[in-house]
Amino acid sequence: MRRWLPLLPLTLIAAVPSFDWGFRRGLEPLPVQGAPGPDRCGRCHAEVDDWKGSRHHSAWSNDIFQAGYILEPQAFCVNCHAPLPEQGDEIEVNHPWYLAMHPESKAPLPAKQPERKADQGIHCSVCHWREGEVLAPKRSGKAPHPVREAPEMSDPAFCKSCHEFPMPAFHGGEIRVTETPMQSTWTEWAAYAAANGKGTCQSCHMPDGKHTFKGGHDIDLLRASVQVDVAVNGEEAVFTLRSVGVGHHFPTGDLFRNLQLQVKENGEWMTLRRFGREFELTPEGTEIVKRLVQETSLVPGVPQEVPAPRGLPWRLDYHYGAPLDEVAGLVPYDRLVVTLLEGTTP
Ligand code: HEC
Ligand code: HEC
Ligand code: HEC
Ligand code: HEC
Ligand code: HEC
Numbered sequence: 001m002r003r004w005l006p007l008l009p010l011t012l013i014a015a016v017p018s019f020d021w022g023f024r025r026g027l028e029p030l031p032v033q034g035a036p037g038p039d040r041c042g043r044c045h046a047e048v049d050d051w052k053g054s055r056h057h058s059a060w061s062n063d064i065f066q067a068g069y070i071l072e073p074q075a076f077c078v079n080c081h082a083p084l085p086e087q088g089d090e091i092e093v094n095h096p097w098y099l100a101m102h103p104e105s106k107a108p109l110p111a112k113q114p115e116r117k118a119d120q121g122i123h124c125s126v127c128h129w130r131e132g133e134v135l136a137p138k139r140s141g142k143a144p145h146p147v148r149e150a151p152e153m154s155d156p157a158f159c160k161s162c163h164e165f166p167m168p169a170f171h172g173g174e175i176r177v178t179e180t181p182m183q184s185t186w187t188e189w190a191a192y193a194a195a196n197g198k199g200t201c202q203s204c205h206m207p208d209g210k211h212t213f214k215g216g217h218d219i220d221l222l223r224a225s226v227q228v229d230v231a232v233n234g235e236e237a238v239f240t241l242r243s244v245g246v247g248h249h250f251p252t253g254d255l256f257r258n259l260q261l262q263v264k265e266n267g268e269w270m271t272l273r274r275f276g277r278e279f280e281l282t283p284e285g286t287e288i289v290k291r292l293v294q295e296t297s298l299v300p301g302v303p304q305e306v307p308a309p310r311g312l313p314w315r316l317d318y319h320y321g322a323p324l325d326e327v328a329g330l331v332p333y334d335r336l337v338v339t340l341l342e343g344t345t346p
Pocket of ligand 2: 252
């Protein structure tokens with residue numbers, strides 16, 4: 001039993017090891033070879049059931065990511081959404097887009113594989129497996145495998161390794177990072193924490209150590225995360241929107257995510273306010289780089305007021321993708337846009 005784990009002598013580690021577990025923010029694959037798959041860990045750990053329903057599991061295979069990747073097929077994306085070298089190797093020869101461009105290279109899918117490795121996305125080993133040892137915030141002394149204590153796993157800095165990174169730019173095939181953040185969830189959380197906001201990434205997204213990582217794809221959670229009040233002010237209705245129980249901007253994460261508060265006038269839905277980030281493409285030397293123009297997401301503790309005409313149907317929609325995704329048709333429209341709340345202005 002357990003022959004798959006090399007029996008390394010347990011080394012006593014006196015000091016907390018420095019925090020560099022190889023995450024490279026998309027610039028390179030994770031330098032971890034021969035990592036066990038999630039089914040191995042799942043033989044003994046029930047965490048596998050929660051993880052299977054998580055977005056970390058479908059980080060590579062989900063349709064919204066795939067639609068984005070088809071438009072921008074870069075190693076940069078692979079290095080974070082399917083970060084192990086063996087996952088990247090598989091994508092290079094098996095990705096539908098790559099196959100369409102290189103029909104001669106049709107490599108057969110690995111035999112007897114219940115799931116392709118890339119389809120396992122961000123699995124146990126991506127976060128837990130380094131050099132034949134399992135990283136854990138604490139050692140219980142009961143594990144039948146080598147364990148390396150990594151208390152920083154309980155720190156938001158661990159999640160920052162992938163949930164905060166800059167926009168890349170490309171020059172002659174070389175990648176470089178720019179000043180504009182592509183995602184900034186950790187910085188948003190740090191501002192919230194500095195203002196006495198309670199909770200960490202782990203306490204909110206892994207309650208009781210659960211590996212469900214609920215977020216923007218849990219509609220009930222989204223509905224519970226925003227409070228909308230509408231009052232009358234003379235001739236106008238006034239909306240007040242605030243986020244509830246969110247330890248960062250709402251929306252955060254992927255650059256395209258946004259909320260839209262709309263009213264229906266003369267049979268047409270019109271957007272009164274878009275909550276999210278807006279970018280523009282600017283030339284910089286021979287490159288085109290993306291720059292942040294404005295950020296209107298809901299910030300914890302900061303309500304936003306929006307005036308509106310009275311007596312009209314309204315709705316608050318959550319958009320997962322870019323406007324281009326919504327017309328491209330690669331993902332059905334009702335998977336890209338969901339209505340969180342609706343009503344009629346007083
Ligand atoms: C995205 C990163 C990530 C992935 C993927 C992940 N884990 Fe974890 N895991 C963590 C973090 C972070 C903690 C510590 C949570 C805390 O401190 O609250 C943890 C805690 C644990 C613990 C409890 C350790 C303790 O001391 O209580 C076990 C067991 C575990 N994970 C197993 C697994 C298994 C099995 C899988 C795959 C099915 C998996 N994890 C996938 C990040 C991850
Ligand atoms: C350094 C890590 C990293 C890199 C590099 C990266 N992403 Fe992501 N991506 C993330 C994280 C973290 C999220 C989760 C945030 C969220 O859910 O909003 C995410 C979410 C997404 C989503 C939203 C998926 C959904 O479930 O709704 C899309 C689409 C996406 N990424 C596409 C891409 C593409 C295309 C590239 C390459 C051009 C890329 N990503 C590069 C980390 C990365
Ligand atoms: C043969 C069964 C078995 C397999 C396979 C296994 N574990 Fe464990 N693991 C245990 C047991 C037993 C413990 C002791 C704590 C407990 O009972 O949960 C443990 C503990 C842990 C801990 C907490 C550290 C500690 O000292 O208690 C983490 C994290 C963990 N395992 C992750 C993993 C990951 C990730 C994999 C796959 C790479 C894996 N385990 C594979 C049985 C197993
Ligand atoms: C190896 C990179 C990596 C690490 C480490 C990581 N994540 Fe993620 N996470 C991702 C990617 C990529 C996605 C987006 C998957 C998708 O939908 O395409 C994601 C998705 C999520 C989501 C779901 C977002 C949604 O919209 O549904 C949550 C919540 C989340 N991560 C929380 C965490 C927390 C908390 C930690 C730290 C304990 C963590 N992640 C560590 C890469 C990572
Ligand atoms: C106080 C609790 C809390 C804390 C702390 C927190 N989150 Fe969240 N997070 C939420 C809630 C609630 C949602 C759902 C609303 C939303 O989508 O923003 C969410 C959503 C997300 C999403 C989905 C993207 C989106 O906005 O649609 C990601 C990714 C995420 N969190 C990652 C993180 C990371 C990484 C950290 C730590 C740096 C963190 N969260 C800290 C509560 C929290």
